Amino acid sequence: MHTNLGGLDRTLRILIGLGLLAYALQIGFPPTGWNQLGWAGAVLVLTGVVGYCPVYALVEIDTSSHRPRDRGDSPKG
Numbered sequence: 001m002h003t004n005l006g007g008l009d010r011t012l013r014i015l016i017g018l019g020l021l022a023y024a025l026q027i028g029f030p031p032t033g034w035n036q037l038g039w040a041g042a043v044l045v046l047t048g049v050v051g052y053c054p055v056y057a058l059v060e061i062d063t064s065s066h067r068p069r070d071r072g073d074s075p076k077g
Contacts, residue, residue, distance in 0.1 A: 001052055001074065002052075002054055002064075003050075003051035003064050003066075004051075004052055004053060004056045004062045004063065004064055005047065005048070005051045005053055005056070005063055005064060006050060006063035006064045006065055007050065007065070008063075009063045010048045010049075011048070012045055012048075012073065013044045013045070013048030014044070014045055014048035014049065015043035016041070016044055017041040017042065017043070017044030017046075018041065018045060020037075020038040020039075020040055020041025021038060021039070021041040021042060021045065022032065022034065022038070022041075023035060023037075023038035023039025023041070023063075024037075024041065024072075027040070035050060042047055051064070052073045
């Protein structure tokens, strides 16, 4: 399994995920009845830390900087 998330994507996922977790745990947020949705932040934090998103893999999105080289890109010599 290779990483399919780039640095900016990983950073944003972790930051947004931590914000959602704070909402779920009601850290600085009032109880609204919708706080359960904040637990989706755990998924964002996990995918950001690991660097792999299964949904991206299904739709063949790769935001990482390392891309496989085509076989025709090898230098001639």
